[in-house]
Every structure is written in structure tokens, then in C-alpha cells.
Amino acid sequence: MAPLLTLDALLFNMIGGQLKRFAKARKDLLVAVNEIVRHMFDEIDYVLEGKNAERFAILYSQGSGGEGRTSIKVPKVYWTYTRKSILALEWIDGIKLTDAERISKANLNRKKMIDEGLYCSLRQLLEDGFFHADPHPGNLVATEDGSLAYFDFGMMGDIPRHYRVGLIQMLVHYVNRDPLGLANDFHSLGFVPEGTDLHAVATALSVAFGDGRRQSNDFQGVMNHLYDVMYDFNFSLPPDYALVIRALGSLEGTAKALDPDFKVIESAYPFVIGRLLADPSPDMRKILRELLIRDDGSIRWNRLERLIAAISQQSSEESSKKPGDENTASSSDWRSFDMHSVVSATEDLFHFILSRKGWRVYLRKREIQAS
Template identity: 30%
Template sequence: MEILNLKSKIEDLNRLRQIITVLFEAGFGFIIDRLRLRYLVPLRLRLSQRFKRLKAPAKPEIKPPQVRLRESFEKLGPSFMKLGQILSLRPDLIGFEYAKELEKLQSRAATFSFEQVEKIIQKEFGRPIGELFKSFEKKAFAAASLAQVHRAVLKDGTQAAVKVQRPNIEETIKKDIHILFFLAFLLEKYIPESKPLRPTQVVKEFAAWTMRELDFKVEATNTERFRYNLKDEPDIKIPKVYWDLTSQKVLTMEFVDGVKLDEEERLAKMKLSRELLASNAVKVLLKQFLIDGFFHADPHPGNFFVLKNNIICLHDFGMVGYVSPEMRSEMVSYFMSFINQDMENSLKHLLDVAEVREGSDVEGFKQEVSSILSAWFYSPAKESIATSFFKAISASVKYNIVFPSNLVLLGKAMLATEAMAKRFYPKFDFNEQFAAFVGMVYRSAFDPRAAAKDFQDNMFDYLAFLKKLPEHTLKLLEKFEKGDIGVKINIEEFIEVKEEIDRQNDVRILAGLTAITLLTSALVMNIEEARIFGISLGRIGLLIGFVLIIWLFNLVRKNK
């Protein structure tokens, strides 16, 4: 076992030396020096660099650093290509210029041999390709950093797309993740200005994202979830998963023959309503962002197909984002305040979802965001809502304020959605559709039916709370009797205490009556026959319940 560990450590050291060498050759020696890793650079390269400096006193022309970084990631292989792709979604951390350059990594990947594909499929399913598929094309029609895709025909004649994971990619990525954690540690230790960027946290997120993507069953589950969430959208197509031919390293799905949104020549030959397609694409993505809370985190044109009759097909669900119900509520409130040009509440709702730490410059952040919002509120040449929102959250890093990574992904996805819609239909008004959609979501939150459903969904929680209330009250009284809780009250305050107890009793009775009324009404609403003068008893009960809530609210407010 010790020999195996030694071998692994030697391999890690050799890989670290390779990474440092590639970065050094790309002109990032100044960072290597600060990390105190120059000793890993081969002596010949160090001497060669010094000789070049002496020989050429004039400053040579070199490529921009973001280009050199992208080229370095390409040389370092799939792990770093995937890291670059994820970093391209985080311009709040690396800046827009670097993010834009790293986006070019999306479509650059070499294929691997068909013999390796055969071995992987046989190992996953215990049977050769010929027994699993009627036919299987040897040449991959798409390749990415983690996998490549082949066209195949199932035994029943169904056309399928088969995604096969690169050989040994999981082991390679795990080793690179260990090295990235080491480099992140050195960055935070020796380069203090990198701490607001939280290098270790970035590597943790990269590791979590990538290990999930390496399990194709997770992507298959994501696909099925999108199919369920969008089942009532007639203009949206999500490919079907064939689970009997899907494993951790192989994903078999329905083959959809469509035209990508960036294939202009083919699109021009189709009879399409570009305005309708742009509107449908934006609508379905806004639904993901603000209603479902489960969204496609990488909606670039290559992940969208156009089919006949103005239908859009979404695919590639390896990278997804999640927005909790609480965060969705804050975001809808933020966007409503933004649309209504309410500066104070916009800032409030934005900071409500942020992580403010010791040393955070909240006032500085507010000032910068205020100038961003003012440019939208009062300038005749307005930027898009998506751009203003993303600028606002991207400004947080320099003020030591952190937003959840899923929220940043949402902002980036919104930008990509708008860019895709405008590329397809240049006259598309994203702001108008966005404002209308947010207004619809905001109004639906106050729909009595939504309130009744929410109450019904949480009914057992409320009942559990009511059941436990007497027990907790008795325990509290016992502590009072034992003297575990000391209370000192002046004799003159007894009358006030009695009045307060009487008031609380009234509030408890009214609260209990309100809860019972709403609970009973929610149950009665499921009985269609329960009506008076043609009006549902459940609706009458809900109305009474809302009246009691208002009464209860006024009683509490009056006696504060």
C-alpha cells in the first residue's frame, strides 16, 4: 500500500511540474514566483528565459494574458478545459475579458478512438455493442472535455444519441483536483489579494460540479426533471432518456435532428417565426429561473436545436443551477423594485441574498450598485435588465461581499439567454418580456388559490407545531417553577402582566380559530358538492379565514 501511495505522490508531483511548466512558458512566471514554485520549472527553461531577456532588450509583443491562459488550459487537458468552462460562467471572479476568452473552450475537444468506446460500453453493460444496438456509428459527431457523442439505432429501430465518457477521465480529474486544492492553498497563503476571490471555495465548487457531471445518471435525472417541469410547454422539446442503456459512463437518449441556433444558413432555409422562437426560448428559461428554481446553467446556442413548427429542443443538462424558494422570492421582489425604479428596496433585496462578512464594505457596494441602477432608471439609452443585474452582483467581490454561486450562474444564464434571443431576432425586446413575466410571477404569489395550496402543502407542519405547543409550554412552566428561569417583576407591574396575558390568550384563541378555519376550508375545497347558492363552502371558508387573519394582525399591531 505504501508503494502505491508513493507512486501516486510521484505522479502528482510530475503532474504539478507539468502544470507549472506550461504556465511558466505562457508567461505567468511572476505568479509562480509568488507561489514559491519556481524550483519546479526545468532549469533549461529558466536559463532560456534569462538569455532571451538579455538578448532582446526591447519588450517583445506577446498575446493578451487571457488568451495565454486559455491556450494553457487547452494544453493541460480535459480537467483544465472543464475548469476554464466553469470559470467562463463566473466573470464576477475573473472579469469579463477572461470569461469571454474561456468561453472558446466550449467547443474545442479532440475525439478518442472507437475501440475505446467499445471497451467502455462493454464494461458498463457487460455486453458488446452489437448486442445492445442495431447499429452504431464509429465516428463521433460531437466531442467535449468529458465525453463524446455517437449516433446509434436501438434494437427496435429508434434513433438514439449515445454519450460516452472519456477513458480514465475520472482518475485524471481527481488527481488534478488534489493539485488545484494545493495551488489554491498557496494562493491564499502567499497572495493575500486573492483571498476575496476565495480560491479554495472555487476549487470546491469546481470539484462538486465536475464529479456530478462525471456521473451520467445525474445528467439523465436532470433531463427527466426538465421533461416533467416543461411537460405543459407545447413549443419545447426535451429528449427522452433510455434508462436501460444508461449508466455512470454512458448516456443514451432520443436523437433529435434539429438545427442549432448558431447555424444561420440552415436556419434561413426553414420557415420559422424568429420572433416567436426568441420569445419562446426566453419564456421557458425565465420559467426555470423564477418559477421552477431549477435551470439550465449553460444556455449557449449550441445547446438549443430548432425543429419544425417553431419548436425548440433543449439538451445537455450536465450543468444545472438551483434557486431555493426563499431566494426566488427575494429575486422576484428585487426585479419588481428594479422595474418600479425603487432604489432603496432594490438594494435591500439584493443584500438580503448576499453573504456580508467581517470587513465587507457594504456602503461602498451600495454606492456602486446605485450608480449601476441609476444608469438604468434614468438614462434614455437603457441597458438590459439582465446586464444591470449581472453588473450589480459582479461588483461584489471587490467589496468583500459574496453572492451564492447559483445566483451568479443565474445572472450569467440570463445574459446568455438575452444574447441568444437577440442573435436570433435582433429586434427582440428582452426588457419588455422580462418585466411582463416578473409581473405575472409577482401577482400569482398573491392568488388565494396559491395561498390555499401552500397552506395545504404545509398542513402537517402546522398540525405538528400545534401538537407540540402544549408540551413546550408545560416544559417552560416547569422551568419557571424550579427556578431555572429567574423572573423579577415589580408589584406595580402585576396588573399590566395580567392584561398582557389576557391579550395573548385572545390572540392565541383567534389564531387557533383562524388556523382551523383555513385548514377546514382547504379540505372542503376538494369536495365539489359542498356549495351554498352555487358558491363553494371552501371558498367561503377561505374568505372568512382571511378576514380573521386581518383581525388578528390588527389586534397584534394595536397592542404592540
């Protein structure tokens, strides 16, 4: 394989160079080509793949929060028999996620499997940063006990924290329908060239999203809105962020095999809110303030109400659990809120409301209502 891939790499670079020279192709074309080549060689190094599998297992298959339980399985690597060109893995019996008949016969809980797979993927992309870049149905199977088993760790990504925070911020700005906020996100992450008119980008995004009826909560729908804007303004995505897009697309496609109505952005939003509430870092607090407070200082009361309702509902569910239920894994466990984190997170909002600026906003609102 290595000599064949070397020839492919040479041809890729020759073709890319000619396209760049004569067809005025994008400046980052060769960067993308080289990244593809790098992953091609990574995928035939089975020692590296074995190390990736073990790292993935430690991060996502060892239980979370000290609970010691998980519904994610990763095959064990047998290092005695593994070499650079041989990968020896534990055998795991499973059912393909596209085999609806066998999943039904096994009485597996589809919603729970989707929740667990989504939770695992969002932890990869938004918390730890080490992620499986190709979670398509061929690389995931359902086991008889309803767990999800991952395979094929040749294509992995490592996304730095500032990109993870940027992904959260983009999701918040998208849900808030804030095109200028999105444009600023793209600029701060280096997606658009320096000197680009961000107001023009924001206008193009507004046109792409249209009115509220056109806004999509499924990932492919969002990307369909963005592709033209990204092309027109010569967006340049870092290689690992391109892998993030691939991973989210594959995740949604895999989940739709179990639930055709699944929408990754809509389903991911509760997890994002939980991250914002639980993380005391300044960048997360800033995003939370943007979620609840507009640029003019007014409060997004509808979002605050929905947030409080979600916390209240979760609190009611926790208090209604029967003795012994705390040891039972539930598909909604990952949506639970730590009330200490909630109190800490809302301090910023209450400080604003009680501040001179917040009081001025309140008085202005009363004047408008009176008139």
C-alpha cells in the same frame, strides 16, 4: 476522466490555497473552486444526467396549466443502454440557432421561439427552481415545427424559493431605480458581509447606474454596472446563484442569435408582473406593494397606469379571439392575466388608498397642487 478530474481538483485546491494564503485572495475562493470541481464530476455521471433530463422534461416539456401542450422538447433517455459512462438518448433532428439561413428557409417564427425559450427559462428560475445552467446555442436547437429542443443536462442548478423571490425583488428594484432597495436585497440574501454599510453600497450602485440614460435593460449591461460594486464590497454569491448569473447570460446570448436586439430584463418584466399578480403569498404581495407604492406612502401612478393598460390590452386580446383560437398556441399566451388574481392582487393597493395613511398622502398631494 475521473482520475484526470481528481488531479485537476487537487491542483485547483493547491493553487487556490496558495492564492488565499499569499495573495490575500477572497475568503470564498476555495468554496467556488470546490463548487466547480463538484460540477465537473456531476457532468461525467451520465446516470445523473439522464435523471436530470427526465426531471426537466416532466417540469417543462409536459405542457403547463393543464393545457397539455408545449413547444419544449427533451430527448428520451433509453435506460436499457445507459450506464454511468454511457448516455443513450433519442435522436432529434434540429437546426442550430446560429444558422440564420436554415432558420429562414424553414420559415420558423423567431419571435415565438424566443418567447417560448424565455418563458421556459423564467419558469425554471422563478417558479420551479430546477434550471439548465448552460443554455448556450450549442445546447438548444430549433425543430422543423418551431419547437425548441434542449440537450446536455450535466450542469443543472436548484435554486431555493427565497432566492427565487429575491431574484424577482432585485428585478423590481432595478427597474424602479431603487439602489437602497437593491442593497437591502443583497444583504437579505447574504451577498454582502455582515456589518457592511448598505447606504454606501446604495451610493456605489447609484454611481454605477448613473443617470437614466445609462440604465441598461440587457443582462450583460446590468452585470457590467454591478461588477465593480460587487468587487469593492466583497460580495459573496452562493454557488447556485452564480449558476443563475451564468444561465441568464447564456440565455441572453442564445436569444441574441435569433434577435440581436433582445434584452432579457426588458423581456422578462411582463412575466414577473404576471407572477406577482397570480401568486397570493405574502412575500409576492409585499413586492407588488413596493412596485406600486413608494416608501413615503405615495403611489407610483405611472406604474399603476402601465399595469392597468397591460391588463386591459390582454383582456381585449382574449375577448377578440375567434372560436377555436383557444386551442391554438400563441407566443403571448404566457403573458395572459387571470382576472381573479388581478382583483385579489390590487386589494392591498385599494385598501391603502382608502386607509388613513393613504388619505393623508392624497390630501398632502392636493395641498402641494393647490400651492
